[in-house]
Amino acid sequence: MTVIPSPSQRAPGPAVEPRAEDYRANKLFRHMTPDEVAALAPQIETLRCGKGEMIVQRRDEDGGIYLLLEGVLLANLYARSGREVGYRRIAPGGYFGEIAAIDGLPRSVNIVAVEDARLVRLPQRLVARLFEESPRFMRALLEDMATLTRALTDRLFELTAVSVACRVDIELLRMATAAGGEGDTAVIHPCPTHAELAVLVGSQREPVTRELNRLAGLNIIRQSGRTLKILDMAALADEVERIGGEL
Template sequence: MTVIPSSPPRAISHTMFEQPSKDYRANKIFRHMSREEIEALAPSIEQRSYGKGEMILQRRDQDGGVYLLLDGLLLANQYAKSGREVGYRRITPGGYFGEISAIDGLPRSANIVAIEDSRLARLPQSSVRRLFEDSPRFMRALLEDMAGLTRSLTDRLFELTAVSVACRVDIEILRLAAANSEDGQTGVIHPCPTHAELAALLGSQREPVTRELNRLASLEIVRQTGRTLHVLDLAALAAEIERIGGEV
């Protein structure tokens, strides 16, 4: 299983620079733009590859631009002085990051770490600024996504202060499984976050997360095989969340 470092990883200097390909076009930030607008960005986009565990950006970096995830899996996190990790969100292919610093010009607000080998495309700050001024369709997608992120963080803040760790685990598993459900009844999470990663995302420790996943397995609601977590009954998981004090 993927292991998230328990202390801040160091930036690795062997990042590879490659010629850009056209698969950046599928990123959700371009979803409202015309083909011509998207194609015009090709000369300014550069691809970068990172290995598992490599630090892509560090909090307070001055590096500008927006990064688009083509392949792999990333974690946005931060470390307290005590070494405790706080996870903010996972970033999956088709997602992006860096838009906040691109907007306000301030340093990065979180670390971005590759938790799998990952391939990204970087849209430089100069190109992002031109899109701010010239592309209402780009801005529409950006504003929609920032509204969605705000709602998500509001929900997480409420959960962190109002419901138990067990309930937070169940809610997160339901979110991930529902996003990967073909029939609305079952779901598959692959790769499943490690227990340490879930703990960082949920403001907890690994042991309570493990206990809750074991409890769900004993109820035959989930089954884990390697890095894949099968949610066998989404409705039963939702009912369990309601039973122990959460909201679906």
């Protein structure tokens, strides 16, 4: 796995000013005015990374916030045994780094590119200024922190109280909801591999594969390559309730 050097370690190069349309739709700026968001362009940095690269490593001391424009990222940690623990996938429009930016402590997780990705980075000095001067920025950040806390609470409950099959179904519903959809269907693309999904639900690949095959047999999902289609969202939700989960 390749590790991207921290900002302080990267060789200096010509500044690349991102276009406003690349980042201004990020949910972190949802309460700010278009002019406020556009004014950030000269102060932020663009980054590209390839599949498998580690963008942020646990214990890094950089305090910037990163916004994802293209690609999919995974927040994870590795145990001494080598086992990978996944916390959440980050899709375009998402962001990360806010916890270290708030408390000033080192990074708490790794952020790895699941596929080629393009990001922009708000440097630590810019984030500090927004904390001081932009109540609209802080409002969005606090709302998202509350949402993240609730989501992690739900995941902790699932890991200790429901079966692997149920956790797989719940994770599929989460990804389908995030991807949007029309009526009772949704398309997840790129969908995680069975091994990646196992990391997210705290299991091994084999039981995840069994559950996906079971759902396909019930005509609830259909997978083709890196695309997974939820054919019946209501039926998937019913399966969660039936095998002991909560929505």
